[in-house]
Structures are given as structure tokens and as C-alpha cells.
Amino acid sequence: MSNIAGKSYAMTVITPIPKIWAWVNLLKFWYSKNIRKKKSFGLQTLSLIHYARWIIIRPSQFPRLSSNQPKEDLHYAYMLFFSNFNGSWSQYVDSFHMAIPKGLDRIWKHNFKYPKSVPLQPFHRYILHNQIWTDHYYNAYPLASSNDVKAAIALRAALLEFIKQSENMSPEEFQKAYKAFLFYNQQHIAKMHSAPVINLADQAKVERVRLIESYEKTLRDEHGKPNF
Amino acid sequence: MANLISEPTPLTVLSPIKNGDDGSQTFASLTRKYLQSLDIHEKSPMAKVPNTFLCRFFVLNDVFFEGSPGKVDHLKSKYLVFCCNFHGDLNTYLREFWQNAQQEAQKIWRHCVAFEQVHDAESFIDYIKKCELNTTIYFNGSTGLPLDEQLKALYLKQEFSQFACEKQGLSAEALFEAFQKFVERTRPADLTGPTWKPGQNTL
Numbered sequence: 001m002s003n004i005a006g007k008s009y010a011m012t013v014i015t016p017i018p019k020i021w022a023w024v025n026l027l028k029f030w031y032s033k034n035i036r037k038k039k040s041f042g043l044q045t046l047s048l049i050h051y052a053r054w055i056i057i058r059p060s061q062f063p064r065l066s067s068n069q070p071k072e073d074l075h076y077a078y079m080l081f082f083s084n085f086n087g088s089w090s091q092y093v094d095s096f097h098m099a100i101p102k103g104l105d106r107i108w109k110h111n112f113k114y115p116k117s118v119p120l121q122p123f124h125r126y127i128l129h130n131q132i133w134t135d136h137y138y139n140a141y142p143l144a145s146s147n148d149v150k151a152a153i154a155l156r157a158a159l160l161e162f163i164k165q166s167e168n169m170s171p172e173e174f175q176k177a178y179k180a181f182l183f184y185n186q187q188h189i190a191k192m193h194s195a196p197v198i199n200l201a202d203q204a205k206v207e208r209v210r211l212i213e214s215y216e217k218t219l220r221d222e223h224g225k226p227n228f
Numbered sequence: 229m230a231n232l233i234s235e236p237t238p239l240t241v242l243s244p245i246k247n248g249d250d251g252s253q254t255f256a257s258l259t260r261k262y263l264q265s266l267d268i269h270e271k272s273p274m275a276k277v278p279n280t281f282l283c284r285f286f287v288l289n290d291v292f293f294e295g296s297p298g299k300v301d302h303l304k305s306k307y308l309v310f311c312c313n314f315h316g317d318l319n320t321y322l323r324e325f326w327q328n329a330q331q332e333a334q335k336i337w338r339h340c341v342a343f344e345q346v347h348d349a350e351s352f353i354d355y356i357k358k359c360e361l362n363t364t365i366y367f368n369g370s371t372g373l374p375l376d377e378q379l380k381a382l383y384l385k386q387e388f389s390q391f392a393c394e395k396q397g398l399s400a401e402a403l404f405e406a407f408q409k410f411v412e413r414t415r416p417a418d419l420t421g422p423t424w425k426p427g428q429n430t431l
Contacts, residue, residue: 049369070304135263138274152381171404
């Protein structure tokens with residue numbers, strides 16, 4: 001179990017919302033996205049986020065694939081929140097609280113017992129109480145943050161253009177153009193390294209698999225049958 | 229509400245797990261244990277699935293009670309949740325998922341209700357679509373470019389940053405020559421290589 005894959009943290013939160021407010025929220029979010037053309041609730045100010053999503057699911061929408069599967073009978077609808085971000089849990093939750101408290105409250109305010117994002121401590125408790133841990137988390141670029149990805153895309157585009165433009169330059173002209181290139185792209189130039197927490201998370205994962213395997217061996221005989 | 233809100237595409241899947249056990253452990257426990265035993269980073273089965281940016285699996289056991297005066301809810305099934313951000317359209321993504329990681333997909337979903345009806349890419353697509361949830365709000369804080377472009381760009385950023393550090397103070401001729409060699413070695417326009425591997429966690 002790990003919420004960490006390289007520089008990314010996977011947060012999953014599930015919270016109840018009264019059914020009537022689920023409908024109101026669905027309408028409100030639809031209006032916000034399609035009529036007001038506002039999609040991000042201030043999230044663009046938090047550059048540590050790769051991707052985030054909210055899903056409102058009513059009891060009748062839980063997938064039921066067979067008549068033998070019991071039908072869900074719930075008092076509430078539920079809001080699922082999934083986020084992939086860089087940094088630690090508290091850095092993320094605190095930056096929500098500090099930077100976009102109103103945007104956050106607009107999304108969550110009708111959820112049952114949502115304490116609002118200010119003050120901080122009740123908000124921390126609310127998220128922790130409703131958070132679910134990830135069993136397997138995969139990140140295609142564990143060494144990179146969201147800002148690294150955006151910088152890399154910008155740098156590659158600039159570099160391809162620079163290569164084209166500098167094709168027929170003399171060495172002296174090239175040197176001048178190269179220095180200008182570095183000056184104008186310096187914000188995208190930086191080496192990436194793994195963070196200590198990555199190694200610790202990976203070690204913990206290896207150790208956990210070893211413990212599970214060793215525990216299972218003690219519970220099974222030489223033919224692989226349960227020994228209890 | 230469609231899931232194709234913007235690139236990349238968000239996919240959220242809730243697959244009900246069969247109630248019951250194999251004689252010693254519940255199917256939900258077996259599913260969780262298998263997920264926790266998967267290799268990570270470039271050895272993760274998801275590294276084999278083209279255009280997967282970030283994804284997670286977990287078992288949703290139940291919902292939470294928020295305290296009085298709330299009402300107590302309990303789920304009647306446990307659910308395998310798959311949440312993914314990828315590039316491209318859903319059918320292509322799921323078809324390539326099946327083609328590149330069929331065995332792993334069969335092991336991951338094997339205890340889920342009705343998964344025994346999945347036997348090829350098309351039935352896998354149908355199955356996932358039956359379990360798919362619509363996204364209400366989606367925020368893309370990254371780029372939606374195909375994964376090979378992102379990985380090539382990251383490789384290039386790392387190499388060029390090294391180059392810029394090392395080649396300070398060179399004469400015009402030496403810098404010119406070094407840059408030509410850098411371009412020859414790193415092939416910035418070539419997405420096939422050299423580049424980073426999906427899930428690569430060492431330099």
C-alpha cells in the first residue's frame with residue numbers, strides 16, 4: 001500500500017452528500033463549466049497538481065453487473081475526490097486551505113459535516129477521516145514534478161526551434177544565439193533528481209511484500225495448503 | 229456528462245468484487261493483496277500500457293460514517309477502483325491495455341462480478357464501460373501530450389541542463405562543436421529514442 005509513486009502523491013477522499021444537494025451540485029458544476037466557462041475553481045494557482053477530479057455518484061449509479069449482486073441502498077450520494085500532486089500530504093492540504101479556501105468550499109460545502117477549509121485543524125481531520133489508501137500507484141515519470149513536465153515540453157519546443165534557426169550560423173553567431181537561448185529559457189533548465197522520500201517509499205514497499213510472503217509461508221504447508 | 233472534457237482523458241472505474249471467499253480469504257482481500265504485491269515504477273504492469281500518465285488501484289471496502297446526527301451507510305459490495313489519466317480515446321486505450329497487459333488485467337479483475345465474461349479486447353472494453361463513472365469536475369494541471377512526447381521532453385531537459393552546466397566558458401568553436409555532438413547524441417526530434425522509459429525512476 002502506498003500513496004507515493006516517485007514525486008507524486010495519490011489522494012483519494014470519499015464523502016457523503018445529501019441526495020438533494022448532489023443534484024444541486026451537479027447543476028451548479030454544469031452551469032459553472034458550460035455557461036460561466038469556469039472550470040478550475042482556482043486550482044490553476046496550485047502548480048503542484050498533475051491532475052484532479054471530483055465525481056458525484058448517486059446510490060443507483062454504483063455499477064451493478066449481475067442480478068446476484070446486491071443493489072446498493074444508501075442514505076446519501078457520495079463525492080469522490082482523486083488528486084495526483086507533488087509534495088507531502090500536509091503541503092497539499094495546507095496549500096488548498098491557504099490559497100483557494102473559497103474555491104474548495106464551493107465544491108465541498110454541501111457535503112455532510114464538511115467543516116469548511118478554514119480553520120485548518122477541522123479540515124485536516126475531515127480529509128484524514130475520509131481518505132482511502134492506494135493499493136497500487138503508478139506514475140509514468142516518477143522523477144518529475146508537474147512543473148518539470150511543463151518546463152520540459154516548453155524547453156524541447158524551444159530547442160527544436162533553436163536548432164533549426166542556428167543551422168547555418170558561424171561559431172561566433174552561434175555562441176551569441178546560444179547565450180540568448182539560455183537567457184530566455186533559464187526558467188526551464190534544471191536537472192531532476194529523486195527525492196529521499198521516493199527511496200524510503202520504495203524500500204517500505206519491498207519490505208512489505210517480503211513480510212507478506214514470509215507470513216504466508218508460515219500459514220501454508222509444503223503443498224501450499226492452509227496450515228491452520 | 230462526457231468524460232472527454234479535455235486532454236488527457238480521465239477514467240474512473242468501480243468494479244464490484246464478488247462477495248464470498250476462496251475458503252480462507254475474501255475475494256476483496258485477495259484482490260487487495262494482489263494489487264499490493266505488484267512491482268512498482270518501470271516494472272509495474274501499467275508501464276506496459278501505452279499512454280498511461282498516472283493511475284491507481286484500490287479496494288473500496290465501505291463508506292465512512294461522519295458521526296451524529298448522520299445516518300449510517302454500508303456498501304453491500306466491495307469495489308475495485310481504477311482511476312487513470314491517459315492520452316487518447318478510451319477505446320484505443322483499453323484495447324492497448326488488453327493487448328499489452330492481458331495477463332495482469334485478468335489477475336487484477338479476476339474476482340470481480342461478471343469479469344468471467346471478458347475474454348478479449350472488445351469484451352474488456354465493454355466491461356470497463358459498464359463500470360465507468362462520469363467525471364463531474366476535472367482539472368488538468370499538466371499537459372495532455374502523448375506520453376512519448378512527454379518522456380522525450382523530460383529526457384532532453386535532463387540532458388540539456390547537464391550540457392548547459394558543463395559547457396560554460398567554452399570558446400565559440402568548441403561550443404559550436406559540442407552542441408553539434410549533443411544534438412547528434414540526443415536526437416531531439418526523434419521520439420523513439422534516446423528517451424526515458426515509462427515509469428523510469430533512476431537516472
